[in-house]
Amino acid sequence: MTQEMLAVQEAAEDAETRSAASPKKHNYKKNEVITAYCCLLPSFVLMMLFITLPLILSLYFSLFDVNYYLGNTFAGLENYGRVLFGTASKEFYRSILIGLEYVAMIVPVQLILSFLVASLVMKINKKYAAVIKVAIYLPCLLSGIVVGAIFSFLYNYEGGLLNTILEGVGLDKVNWTNAQGWAIFAVCIAAIWNGLGYNTLIMLGGLYDIPKDFYEAAKLDGANWWKQTVYITVPSLKNVGIYLLISLVVSSFQLYEIALVIVGAGALHSTEGPIYYLYYQFNYTKNMGEVYAASLIVAIVLTALSSVIFRLTSSEKSMD
Amino acid sequence: MKKLVALTMGGVMLAASALFFAACGDGEQKTADGRTTVHFWCQTFTEAETLSWVQDKVDEFNESDVSKEGGFAIKVTFVSEDAWEQTLKAAQSTGTAPEISTVNYAEVALNSVEGYYTALDGVMSESCFTDLLPNVEEMTNVSGSHYIYPWFVEPDAILFYRKSALAAAGLDAAELTSWEDMYTFAKTIKAETDYEYGIAMPNSSQLGWVLWSFQAQDKNSLGYYMLDDNWSRAEVNTSFHRQLFELFKKMYDEDLTPAVALSSYNEITPLAEGDVPMAIGGSWSIGQIKNNYPAVLDDIGYVVLPTVDGETEGVTTTALGGWGLVIDGRAKHPEECGAFIEWLLGSDTTHLEEFMAALGYSKFAARTSVQTALAETPEASGDAFYNFVSESILPYAKAEPAYLWEISRKYADALETVTQLGKDVVSTLATLETDLNNLIEAEALAGTNPFHKQ
Numbered sequence: 179m180t181q182e183m184l185a186v187q188e189a190a191e192d193a194e195t196r197s198a199a200s201p202k203k204h205n206y207k208k209n210e211v212i213t214a215y216c217c218l219l220p221s222f223v224l225m226m227l228f229i230t231l232p233l234i235l236s237l238y239f240s241l242f243d244v245n246y247y248l249g250n251t252f253a254g255l256e257n258y259g260r261v262l263f264g265t266a267s268k269e270f271y272r273s274i275l276i277g278l279e280y281v282a283m284i285v286p287v288q289l290i291l292s293f294l295v296a297s298l299v300m301k302i303n304k305k306y307a308a309v310i311k312v313a314i315y316l317p318c319l320l321s322g323i324v325v326g327a328i329f330s331f332l333y334n335y336e337g338g339l340l341n342t343i344l345e346g347v348g349l350d351k352v353n354w355t356n357a358q359g360w361a362i363f364a365v366c367i368a369a370i371w372n373g374l375g376y377n378t379l380i381m382l383g384g385l386y387d388i389p390k391d392f393y394e395a396a397k398l399d400g401a402n403w404w405k406q407t408v409y410i411t412v413p414s415l416k417n418v419g420i421y422l423l424i425s426l427v428v429s430s431f432q433l434y435e436i437a438l439v440i441v442g443a444g445a446l447h448s449t450e451g452p453i454y455y456l457y458y459q460f461n462y463t464k465n466m467g468e469v470y471a472a473s474l475i476v477a478i479v480l481t482a483l484s485s486v487i488f489r490l491t492s493s494e495k496s497m498d
Numbered sequence: 499m500k501k502l503v504a505l506t507m508g509g510v511m512l513a514a515s516a517l518f519f520a521a522c523g524d525g526e527q528k529t530a531d532g533r534t535t536v537h538f539w540c541q542t543f544t545e546a547e548t549l550s551w552v553q554d555k556v557d558e559f560n561e562s563d564v565s566k567e568g569g570f571a572i573k574v575t576f577v578s579e580d581a582w583e584q585t586l587k588a589a590q591s592t593g594t595a596p597e598i599s600t601v602n603y604a605e606v607a608l609n610s611v612e613g614y615y616t617a618l619d620g621v622m623s624e625s626c627f628t629d630l631l632p633n634v635e636e637m638t639n640v641s642g643s644h645y646i647y648p649w650f651v652e653p654d655a656i657l658f659y660r661k662s663a664l665a666a667a668g669l670d671a672a673e674l675t676s677w678e679d680m681y682t683f684a685k686t687i688k689a690e691t692d693y694e695y696g697i698a699m700p701n702s703s704q705l706g707w708v709l710w711s712f713q714a715q716d717k718n719s720l721g722y723y724m725l726d727d728n729w730s731r732a733e734v735n736t737s738f739h740r741q742l743f744e745l746f747k748k749m750y751d752e753d754l755t756p757a758v759a760l761s762s763y764n765e766i767t768p769l770a771e772g773d774v775p776m777a778i779g780g781s782w783s784i785g786q787i788k789n790n791y792p793a794v795l796d797d798i799g800y801v802v803l804p805t806v807d808g809e810t811e812g813v814t815t816t817a818l819g820g821w822g823l824v825i826d827g828r829a830k831h832p833e834e835c836g837a838f839i840e841w842l843l844g845s846d847t848t849h850l851e852e853f854m855a856a857l858g859y860s861k862f863a864a865r866t867s868v869q870t871a872l873a874e875t876p877e878a879s880g881d882a883f884y885n886f887v888s889e890s891i892l893p894y895a896k897a898e899p900a901y902l903w904e905i906s907r908k909y910a911d912a913l914e915t916v917t918q919l920g921k922d923v924v925s926t927l928a929t930l931e932t933d934l935n936n937l938i939e940a941e942a943l944a945g946t947n948p949f950h951k952q
Contacts, residue, residue: 249834334758460584
């Protein structure tokens, strides 16, 4: 290492020490401060109205036996007890397990597929890459209800595309959406199709961010594609990977509309995740306090899941 | 920059004010001529004719003296069946529920106990209630007060069939009376004709309430469907329920019925389009065939829903459902609501006569005077289906159960574990009985039956 480089390193370390000891004070003008707050205000108001306030109200109402007409009666933690240990607790735990099944089935496939497709897009001719990007992104523009409707046509027992093909080659029809084993796969495939484009584009953004110099240096050292992927690409994608992991876990756990349209109440509730459970309880339970309690427990489960992922991936280091 | 700041602040304050006033507004609306608007939510039904009848009648009412002299007008909003529950509940939670809404009889008892509805007795003439058919009056009367005014009643389950299919298989519909007959007919038709299936059995999402008709046939039940009259005990591990489960199991195991429902239970499409030779459907099915598939009407036959022992005359073969109107428990204009309901459903019989005719006499009157008036019209009195239901089904039909939906849902789930997972019938019913009794205990249902007179 040359003298010059040592000097630069020392200067950098020195600056870091100073900045850690006394954080730099910014002297913003009053106008700039007002503008900043004004820009933040709409988001803040919306966040208060649609996230914070409902959360506080849910917490409040979860402590009552809620009756919109006769008035609410304070119930303490009874509603939480009913959800966790009452007669309907079996359904609640089943829905949580189904949510975790969705996570286990969708997240790894989405991460691997989006990585592979993004890598493919990076390698091929720009003209074809654009076509692929558009093609895989289009399903993201569809709502879960529409995706469910499209896949219903595929899975339909009578006249559905898949069963028509099976019958065409002399095989028996399959009950894709009603038999317990198949229904959850049917829903997961539709969900993966729906989300692949978005995840691929995020992954692609991460790949574009990796300096080409790394690969060139690796090539000079004789690293093959596999080694480049393992030692350069994957570590460099850690931030993007954590973002995708968290968002995929949350969205998969909450999967609801696609299952509602494709399977509905069939298949012995085998596709009814936590949000479906809340939807059902909202419609049919007289005491809404129980629904508020259940929704908060689901939120706690989701927060816990995210925390575990952050912990396991040491994300505080990689995010720096 | 200042301009930008001012504009942003202004926009935010405007939005916040709009939200504030929207939340605080009492929802009082007036028509152009100053009349108070009373909101009426009507659930969309399968038959488009229902909606057009409602809209026409509301328009007619708003032009009537009752509306003008009363200083109010009705605004009807049609809400999709799929979104009904959550839309209504969201409105109830914010105090913006419509003052009048449609509801089916099964929901009325428990909801009225919870204060959801205003009693109609004080806002409608007494003659409206004395005119009700006795068995319908019982369905509307909760602890001495009427909370729903009937629009129509309709048997939940009748067995429809293609005459040509039975003829091709050499079968006689007169012999189709027991569950075993239903199975044998389905099997024979599948074997002897080109039909892929023998019958469309009810399936999945609507199974919970469609099974009420089968359950209603149980002569040895504890008293109130699967529960006793006091709602303190459930009993389902009996010979009757075992036979019912076995019937469904055989139908599925032998592919006599589609593994996945070909349509919603509310629609008779698979039978009308020739996909199945027999199908169980509500009385409304005949209206759909008359209005949407007139070409096949002559080929459609019907018998009462077969029973476990084949006895079908003078006995209950189906549950009796239907719809009526209720006034919200927090309605600001209950008198006006009562006046509208009385005008629409409780006075002039021609309103309901028109309705029954538009629906092809597939729905049935809940008032004696309307029934009498219909009997005097050649169209109704000459309608074979109308006469068949009026004579053979309606007098014996049993009101749908009013207990918690969870009970019906658990029963349907148990049946599906048998048909889809191949679980053993006896052990499934034993588990179900335990589950139901646990539910009764946990929800403290004993003594809560609003219809049970001690």
